[in-house]
Amino acid sequence: MASDIRDPIQGSKNYKHVTTAPIPRLEYKDPRAEELIQSGQPVIITDSDLVGSAYHWNLDYLCANLGNGLYTVYTSGNGKFKYYDEKKVPNVPSFQPPTSHTDMTFQDFASKLKRKDNSDWIYLQQPLNDTVGPRIELDFKGFNWDFAYRQMKRNRWGPLTSNLLLVGMAGVVTPAHYDEQENLFAQIQGYKRFLLFHPDQFECLYPYPIFHPHDRQSQVDFDDPDLKKFPQFSKLKGYEGIVGPKDVLYIPMYWWHQVESLEDHGETISCTFWFKAAPTEKVVYPLNAGQKVAIMRNIEKMIADTLKDNKNMPHFMRTMVQGRYS
Numbered sequence: 053m054a055s056d057i058r059d060p061i062q063g064s065k066n067y068k069h070v071t072t073a074p075i076p077r078l079e080y081k082d083p084r085a086e087e088l089i090q091s092g093q094p095v096i097i098t099d100s101d102l103v104g105s106a107y108h109w110n111l112d113y114l115c116a117n118l119g120n121g122l123y124t125v126y127t128s129g130n131g132k133f134k135y136y137d138e139k140k141v142p143n144v145p146s147f148q149p150p151t152s153h154t155d156m157t158f159q160d161f162a163s164k165l166k167r168k169d170n171s172d173w174i175y176l177q178q179p180l181n182d183t184v185g186p187r188i189e190l191d192f193k194g195f196n197w198d199f200a201y202r203q204m205k206r207n208r209w210g211p212l213t214s215n216l217l218l219v220g221m222a223g224v225v226t227p228a229h230y231d232e233q234e235n236l237f238a239q240i241q242g243y244k245r246f247l248l249f250h251p252d253q254f255e256c257l258y259p260y261p262i263f264h265p266h267d268r269q270s271q272v273d274f275d276d277p278d279l280k281k282f283p284q285f286s287k288l289k290g291y292e293g294i295v296g297p298k299d300v301l302y303i304p305m306y307w308w309h310q311v312e313s314l315e316d317h318g319e320t321i322s323c324t325f326w327f328k329a330a331p332t333e334k335v336v337y338p339l340n341a342g343q344k345v346a347i348m349r350n351i352e353k354m355i356a357d358t359l360k361d362n363k364n365m366p367h368f369m370r371t372m373v374q375g376r377y378s
């Protein structure tokens with residue numbers, strides 16, 4: 053059988069210290085795919101028609117049909133696009149944003165993308181909204197919403213919050229982080245390598261403090277990990293898979309993920325379906341790893357709000373556990 057880039061045997065960029073197993077890949081028609089979603093496990097669903105009405109999207113088509121709305125385009129000097137929350141920047145006066153962003157028409161973005169003299173890396177990330185042209189609107193309406201809403205209902209997720217359109221240069225990287233929403237990640241063009249880590253790998257990934265602009269992002273640079281500062285990183289275990297056109301990856305809430313657009317396969321086009329968390333009715337013990345992350349976040353938030361000055365957090369947190377819970 054002709055080998056496909058997405059076969060695990062294609063190998064992947066080996067990060068020293070990071071052990072991965074393949075993310076399960078199951079046919080859209082295979083009932084086990086939805087069973088994995090139901091059990092909160094990541095799965096790559098192949099040959100999906102979730103965004104089947106968008107499989108003809110490419111740069112030229114989007115240029116011709118996205119209309120003249122403005123799109124947020126991020127720029128990075130090193131190809132890494134670590135998300136930061138602008139509302140939290142005042143909490144850390146020394147914070148240096150790793151990327152800049154500007155709004156431009158899709159046409160301007162596409163011509164920047166096509167210009168080979170790009171010294172910068174650029175990444176368009178914009179929720180699809182009502183400024184799109186009529187053909188895109190038709191394509192959007194043609195998504196398999198039955199499948200999306202069936203997952204939402206069956207897994208008791210909260211409402212769909214956004215569909216983020218992602219158009220990235222080959223080689224862009226979204227460093228490891230977790231989100232507080234359920235995500236059906238649909239790949240339309242190009243290939244992306246995903247590294248996924250269970251929420252119980254929290255202690256190996258050292259997220260920034262909750263008041264930091266990089267809240268939810270790992271402090272560890274996978275390309276050059278500081279094992280003195282982050283020793284547990286060397287024990288990191290996770291999953292790896294490559295998504296290509298017609299694949300849909302389910303990223304469960306609180307699962308860490310790092311995303312790389314493969315270098316030699318041109319620009320990538322993706323669309324996410326983010327759903328709010330399921331409402332917690334009755335807490336069932338033992339708590340799962342995601343619930344423990346939620347509890348840690350709530351406690352950290354409460355302490356930060358109570359102490360007011362974030363400079364007091366390190367000493368307070370160390371005092372609370374030092375020599376008592378080691």
Ligand SMILES: O=C(O)C(=O)[C@H]1CC[C@@H](C(=O)O)C1
Nearest residue numbers: 218225226231235237311324
């Ligand atoms: O869908 C998510 O949860 C994300 O983190 C997206 C933000 C950038 C996207 C990428 O493919 O690089 C992934």
Ligand SMILES: [Zn+2]
Nearest residue numbers: 229230231309
């Ligand atoms: Zn994410």
